[in-house]
Amino acid sequence: MASEITPQELPEPRYEYGADDHVFVELAEEMSFTANFKAMAITQQVAERDIDGIIENCPANASYMLRIDPGVIHPDEVIAELKEIEAATDIENYEWDTRVIDVPVLFEDPWTHETLMEFRDRHQDPDGTDLEYSAQLNGFDDVESFLDAFVSAPHMVTMVGFVPGLPWCFQMVPRDQQLEVPKYVEPRTDTPSRAVGFGGAFSVIYPVQGAGGYQLYGRTPIEVLDVDQQLADFNDSMVLPNPGDILNYRRIDREEYDAIREEVEAGTYEYTTEQVTFSTDEFFESPLEYTDQLTEEIA
Amino acid sequence: MITIQEGGIASTVQDRGRFGHYHIGMPPSGAMDKYAHTVANYLVGNEADAATIEMTYQGITATFDEDTVIAITGADMSPSLNGESIGTWETVAVDAGDELELAFATEGARAYLAVAGGIDVPEVMGSRSTYTLVGIGGHEGRSLEEGDELPIGEADDTPTDLVGTQLDDEYVPAYADEDTVRVVLGLTDYRLTEESKETLCEAEWTVSPEADRIGYRLEGPEMEFKEREQPFGAGTDPSNVVDLGYPIGSIQMPQKPIVLLQDAVTGGGYATVGTVISADRGLLAQRQTHKSVYFEDVDVDEALAARKERDERLETIRAEIESTD
Numbered sequence: 001m002a003s004e005i006t007p008q009e010l011p012e013p014r015y016e017y018g019a020d021d022h023v024f025v026e027l028a029e030e031m032s033f034t035a036n037f038k039a040m041a042i043t044q045q046v047a048e049r050d051i052d053g054i055i056e057n058c059p060a061n062a063s064y065m066l067r068i069d070p071g072v073i074h075p076d077e078v079i080a081e082l083k084e085i086e087a088a089t090d091i092e093n094y095e096w097d098t099r100v101i102d103v104p105v106l107f108e109d110p111w112t113h114e115t116l117m118e119f120r121d122r123h124q125d126p127d128g129t130d131l132e133y134s135a136q137l138n139g140f141d142d143v144e145s146f147l148d149a150f151v152s153a154p155h156m157v158t159m160v161g162f163v164p165g166l167p168w169c170f171q172m173v174p175r176d177q178q179l180e181v182p183k184y185v186e187p188r189t190d191t192p193s194r195a196v197g198f199g200g201a202f203s204v205i206y207p208v209q210g211a212g213g214y215q216l217y218g219r220t221p222i223e224v225l226d227v228d229q230q231l232a233d234f235n236d237s238m239v240l241p242n243p244g245d246i247l248n249y250r251r252i253d254r255e256e257y258d259a260i261r262e263e264v265e266a267g268t269y270e271y272t273t274e275q276v277t278f279s280t281d282e283f284f285e286s287p288l289e290y291t292d293q294l295t296e297e298i299a
Numbered sequence: 300m301i302t303i304q305e306g307g308i309a310s311t312v313q314d315r316g317r318f319g320h321y322h323i324g325m326p327p328s329g330a331m332d333k334y335a336h337t338v339a340n341y342l343v344g345n346e347a348d349a350a351t352i353e354m355t356y357q358g359i360t361a362t363f364d365e366d367t368v369i370a371i372t373g374a375d376m377s378p379s380l381n382g383e384s385i386g387t388w389e390t391v392a393v394d395a396g397d398e399l400e401l402a403f404a405t406e407g408a409r410a411y412l413a414v415a416g417g418i419d420v421p422e423v424m425g426s427r428s429t430y431t432l433v434g435i436g437g438h439e440g441r442s443l444e445e446g447d448e449l450p451i452g453e454a455d456d457t458p459t460d461l462v463g464t465q466l467d468d469e470y471v472p473a474y475a476d477e478d479t480v481r482v483v484l485g486l487t488d489y490r491l492t493e494e495s496k497e498t499l500c501e502a503e504w505t506v507s508p509e510a511d512r513i514g515y516r517l518e519g520p521e522m523e524f525k526e527r528e529q530p531f532g533a534g535t536d537p538s539n540v541v542d543l544g545y546p547i548g549s550i551q552m553p554q555k556p557i558v559l560l561q562d563a564v565t566g567g568g569y570a571t572v573g574t575v576i577s578a579d580r581g582l583l584a585q586r587q588t589h590k591s592v593y594f595e596d597v598d599v600d601e602a603l604a605a606r607k608e609r610d611e612r613l614e615t616i617r618a619e620i621e622s623t624d
Contacts, residue, residue, distance in 0.1 A: 024486050
């Protein structure tokens with residue numbers, strides 16, 4: 001198994017018009033930390049330059065998108081500036097301040113279990129559970145060892161969206177240790193809120209109840225969206241995750257789930273987080289040791 | 300204050316939208332038909348960003364507890380005041396105690412009610428627009444229901460001199476005409492076969508019953524994707540891409556196209572193949588279920604020109620209304 005992450009050679013970015021008022025930039029068709037860090041570095045530069053006429057600035061997994069006011073700035077001017085930023089962006093020696101967040105998860109919980117059983121006819125494997133299917137597909141003997149791998153290293157938030165507060169996360173391990181699963185054959189019409197799912201190579205946390213197509217593994221008692229901003233950690237924003245945050249999934253039992261849930265509902269729960277400076281170089285060089293070190297404080 | 304007697308099917312308070320939060324998954328919301336929303340505001344002396352009530356397919360019944368002026372634009376829902384028919388795209392005087400009633404839309408899908416001073420619900424993250432999925436903005440973050448009381452904002456001075464102002468016919472859209480909806484192809488349209496790209500812009504599409512503020516799902520021919528070995532992280536279906544941001548107006552393609560609109564999901568893992576131009580999104584939002592949609596492939600210059608033309612038309616309308624003042 002690889003013990004380091006090799007930076008990817010990225011193709012030429014593709015600059016695309018999203019009609020008259022959006023610019024979409026695809027940095028790569030495949031997911032990699034290189035593409036994601038580049039998307040984050042460029043959009044950060046865009047934010048710092050505070051360019052007139054940029055309305056939305058959205059990093060994504062291996063791409064990014066801007067919404068613009070073409071009455072203020074022509075899309076071609078935006079693209080010219082993005083090309084200039086791209087040429088000057090080097091993710092080597094790239095660092096940013098971020099947080100490691102403890103995310104307790106009750107895997108194989110009764111709620112997601114009920115949902116996934118209800119939608120068996122939309123799944124690749126109607127006779128198993130999503131976890132049994134995922135474990136088998138990724139070459140694990142059983143669900144336990146698959147879950148061990150899933151929580152063995154933290155997952156970085158590489159995009160936020162779909163609905164407010166939903167993080168897409170990419171596990172911080174070399175490519176040959178990445179887990180990968182398909183999405184449901186037909187999306188479900190229901191998913192419990194706070195469900196932890198996995199699809200493609202991304203783990204997600206569903207902020208609210210609704211449709212979804214990712215494999216369902218468990219449920220967290222903590223919120224990623226707090227519209228009323230009752231919890232102290234939501235003082236600045238109704239959404240918890242930001243791109244670049246590091247989520248550390250932790251297996252908990254039903255007793256701990258209920259205890260945390262009680263605190264969350266009472267509005268007294270305080271998230272366990274640690275401020276860190278993330279270095280791409282150190283991460284690429286020895287990801288396992290580096291992420292161990294990052295999560296040490298909150299583990 | 301306006302008191303709602305009947306809420307209609309899906310009536311919400313909307314302004315021009317909530318911006319600057321797309322990166323946390325928050326769509327802009329805001330009026331689906333910006334043109335109709337803006338003209339309604341101009342007719343009552345409001346700025347374009349004042350909040351109106353957007354009504355879908357069936358209008359509200361409501362009473363006013365103060366004298367004011369109103370305008371109803373967009374879909375024709377045969378409005379009446381105290382049982383007497385009133386005009387649309389026109390400034391109408393309302394007395395305290397009057398009852399406004401709207402019926403089903405005969406043409407178009409969405410009507411806008413503007414009141415001098417605007418609907419004065421509190422702003423959430425810089426906008427009064429309702430986003431029902433997480434329950435924020437508008438009136439309690441939801442569609443209007445019987446008994447809801449909506450405050451009316453302070454108008455500079457109630458523009459009674461605007462009463463009777465009627466929008467020139469040349470500026471009133473004809474929603475029954477099935478005008479083409481212009482699209483700039485691109486984004487990840489390299490996933491479609493050349494034949495399917497052509498079919499997209501030539502076929503007759505029909506608005507499915509799944510057409511709402513989030514998006515319009517269209518029925519029509521099967522689309523085909525180019526064969527490829529799926530890139531890492533994308534998922535196994537040929538329509539899957541590594542999850543990316545969806546522009547407002549973009550056409551995502553989980554086999555059948557879905558045009559994402561004001562309450563869009565902000566990103567996801569289906570290939571996007573183009574974007575409806577900003578000037579035509581309102582046109583699509585007025586297309587009723589089972590009606591036809593034809594896409595027309597245009598370049599970005601045409602999209603920019605169409606936007607400019609619409610903005611200039613709105614500016615002309617504003618100036619003409621002001622001059623009757």
